[in-house]
Amino acid sequence: MIDIKTIHSTAITLMEKAAIDIPDDYLQAIRKTTEREKNELPRFVLKVMLDNYDAATEDRRAMCGDTGIPRWYVKMGNEARVQGGPIALEEALRQATADATDSIPLRPNRVHPLWRTDHNNNIGIQSPEIEYAYEPEGEWIDLITVHKGGLFGTDYRMLFPSDGIQGIKRFYLDSLVAFGKRGLSCQPAIIGIGLGGSKDACMVHGKRAACLRTVGDRNPDPKIAELEQELTEAGNSIGMGAMGFVGSSMVIDTHIEVGYCHTGGMQMSVHAFCLSSRRACARIFADGRVEYRTDPRWFTPYMRRETIGWPKTESLTQSG
């Protein structure tokens, strides 16, 4: 049985880590991008960002004043049981979100879409979104919080098989050029692409691709992996860098996630995870142990299962 108090306190710690400490994979990638950027203005921007990550960690203050939209991804091993059940779990995560909003502090960003009511705690109707998933074996629970920012940098389009790879490339460039001007998407970003599913599923795939995979991670399908790299290069060859200044620092990495779709369509969504690519994860075991990490390890063979069954032993080694 996993203790509900441990879930609550771990969730508060995760909220702090996400808001304050930039994940190492993204930080290292920004360092490399800074070295490669030849143009003075975007280079200056990236150096200031590096100073900013240091300042956040040193002072234990949020890295960006817009602390984004906190949300949760929860994954459980098949044998895990939570004290109080799923209802208690949901309440613990909502409580931790509110507690951390005050203690860090975070900006109370969540408001009613029409009445703009703000509870000052990032909690409201259907907020925060909490997604649940499972793995075939294990007596643990993974808590992942993502504080994605950005009103800009996301788009969806219904493409068709006849649009092909060039159509995908064009829509990808369109999204980068449109939202990259003046740096509205706070690039260089991790770009997540959803392909297929249906409109709603496509958005979900793309968002998870951006937020739940680390820099350098490749899709297991070698052709998709190649496309990921090709698109990253294309994005960095637009001639635009940080803040929309002339440069090359546009894309840190591109992640593509696919879902089977209607035979006539090829839905595509694009998501930009900004200069504050905030994610933090922990695995809580039944014996009370808590292990923190920054890699969500969300996409396992089980999560990408293609037929009725799935490769049972691999899922254990990949997620254990």
Next chain:
Amino acid sequence: MAEDGILNTVRLGTNPDRADLEPLKIGDVVYLSGVIYTGREGVYMRVVEDGAALPLDLPAVSAVNFHCSPAAAERAAGEYDVSAVTATASFRFSKWLGDWFDVSGAKLIIGKGGMSPEDYKQHFVPNDAVYLTTVGYGTGALLGRGVKRVKEVHWLEELGIAQAMWVLEVEAFGPFLVESDLQGNSLFERENERIAARLPEVYAGTKPAVLKRFGETDDRGDELI
């Protein structure tokens, strides 16, 4: 602090006169010391549309309007913890700006992403005002460091934390980049034009989507805002 030596760095007070702003060129780096205040749609609507009286003496207290909502929390009655501050996109505030300059006498507007060339010509140039953009834009922790104290907060009850008017004492607050100078030149416009020139090459080999969308343009020099 990231100072490259190549970009020109300028330190300013928060009540600058024309002579202080004259040397600023687009792309210069600026740090501010003094008093600034936040103001965005909530404050603009209250003052410009509803005619509410300003709760402080502007521009005597400060001539610097920051388009921002801080990450703030109340620790004790009237005591606030402002840990990180980041600007919000300014293009949305265009319609109030002319009237706002009249009542506030602002000389520096700090925000995210700049405003349109028309805004600079119509509102900034006649008011001898300069637009400074934040950098990144996620420099919340650095800017938070520059905030020394919350001097006052107005309309917290009425407008909430995000929209309230926060009056902040700042020191070496920055960095910012000069986006528009006294002549109304724009750094973003200049960069956009340079990038647009190369775009046909970038798009070579791609073709328009099979299913079009309303208002679709093939001119990648166009902006969305």
